Amino acid sequence: MLLRLRKALPPEQLQAVLELARELGYRPSFLDERKELLRLEGLGRPEHRSRFEDLVGVSAILDAGTATELHERAGRPDTVVTVGEARFGGGSVSLIAGPCAVESWPRLLETAREVQRHGATLLRGGAWKPRSSPYSFQGMKQEGLELLARVRAETGIGIVTEVLDPRDVEAVGAVADMFQIGARSMQNAPLLVEVGKYGKPVLLKRAFSATIRELCLAAEFVLAQGNRDVILCERGVRGFDPTTRNLLDVGAVAHLKRATHLPVIVDPSHAAGRSDLVRPLARAGIAAGADGLIVEVHPDPSEVHSDGSQAVTPETFGQIAADTRAIAALDSRRLIEPSLSSIER
Numbered sequence: 001m002l003l004r005l006r007k008a009l010p011p012e013q014l015q016a017v018l019e020l021a022r023e024l025g026y027r028p029s030f031l032d033e034r035k036e037l038l039r040l041e042g043l044g045r046p047e048h049r050s051r052f053e054d055l056v057g058v059s060a061i062l063d064a065g066t067a068t069e070l071h072e073r074a075g076r077p078d079t080v081v082t083v084g085e086a087r088f089g090g091g092s093v094s095l096i097a098g099p100c101a102v103e104s105w106p107r108l109l110e111t112a113r114e115v116q117r118h119g120a121t122l123l124r125g126g127a128w129k130p131r132s133s134p135y136s137f138q139g140m141k142q143e144g145l146e147l148l149a150r151v152r153a154e155t156g157i158g159i160v161t162e163v164l165d166p167r168d169v170e171a172v173g174a175v176a177d178m179f180q181i182g183a184r185s186m187q188n189a190p191l192l193v194e195v196g197k198y199g200k201p202v203l204l205k206r207a208f209s210a211t212i213r214e215l216c217l218a219a220e221f222v223l224a225q226g227n228r229d230v231i232l233c234e235r236g237v238r239g240f241d242p243t244t245r246n247l248l249d250v251g252a253v254a255h256l257k258r259a260t261h262l263p264v265i266v267d268p269s270h271a272a273g274r275s276d277l278v279r280p281l282a283r284a285g286i287a288a289g290a291d292g293l294i295v296e297v298h299p300d301p302s303e304v305h306s307d308g309s310q311a312v313t314p315e316t317f318g319q320i321a322a323d324t325r326a327i328a329a330l331d332s333r334r335l336i337e338p339s340l341s342s343i344e345r
């Protein structure tokens with residue numbers, strides 16, 4: 001590992017750095033006369049980088065050496081996350097689609113059948129909704145969860161649904177095939193630890209003003225619990241222009257595919273905030289290397305309780321699936337399709 005220390009470090013701060021280095025089993029040596037570049041020889045561990053970053057005397061980790069964190073690529077092959085019929089990573093691309101929120105049994109069943117017929121292997125839909133206003137629709141909660149369990153039994157489609165509160169992890173985990181951690185919860189450490197312990201796959205959405213490093217460290221909370229099934233989701237960051245709801249950070253997608261081994265998917269719906277832009281942003285996401293998409297779909301957007309202006313019809317979703325199939329094939333990747341038997345059920 002190579003550390004840059006602050007200039008003219010007081011002796012006690014320098015001592016603290018050297019003591020930590022020795023405590024963690026490193027042999028420290030300075031590379032320069034001013035004692036600003038400190039080389040640490042020894043076997044690194046994932047937790048070491050943050051330990052040094054926390055010291056007042058350390059200004060930067062120039063090279064983490066063998067102290068790589070669990071999310072880092074570090075020469076590792078793609079992690080492939082399998083959820084029901086869906087597979088993300090390692091050249092496999094999958095689609096998650098469904099309503100923003102669970103709203104009623106007939107609509108949920110209809111939407112599940114439609115998205116499955118058009119290429120989704122997983123159904124999304126929030127029972128608990130993280131809303132910006134306490135007066136907005138907060139979701140059907142436990143009742144919504146029961147409808148998700150029922151639609152899974154009826155259609156065989158896997159369920160992706162959000163958990164907002166660490167106290168609900170058991171209940172949501174009993175129904176969900178994959179937990180969704182929403183943008184507003186990305187840095188809720190107790191929640192990340194609970195879903196990490198539970199062990200089911202986790203879809204981690206980037207907060208709208210989180211740096212890529214913060215997203216990776218949020219994933220690290222889950223990984224550090226021994227749960228390796230984490231999928232990162234770029235859903236747009238806050239921009240300055242209200243024309244689109246958020247700015248889809250396609251650069252982050254391309255970067256994360258290189259810097260981490262975790263699957264990365266794109267949510268074009270919350271990035272656009274407008275149904276007419278969902279398809280082009282979905283294309284951009286797959287072209288940038290995303291291993292999948294999560295798309296808000298509703299048979300009748302005019303009756304949606306939340307995020308109605310960004311819902312696309314099942315037909316548009318079918319076009320997005322066709323685009324995905326074609327764009328993924330350009331770099332020898334493959335869209336995982338729902339099996340015929342699951343569609344015919």
Ligand code: PEP
Binds near residue numbers: 181182205267
């Ligand atoms: C959602 O997926 O409906 C949602 C609330 O997304 P985000 O957490 O990205 O805002």
Ligand code: MN
Binds near residue numbers: 100101270296306307
């Ligand atoms: Mn939504």
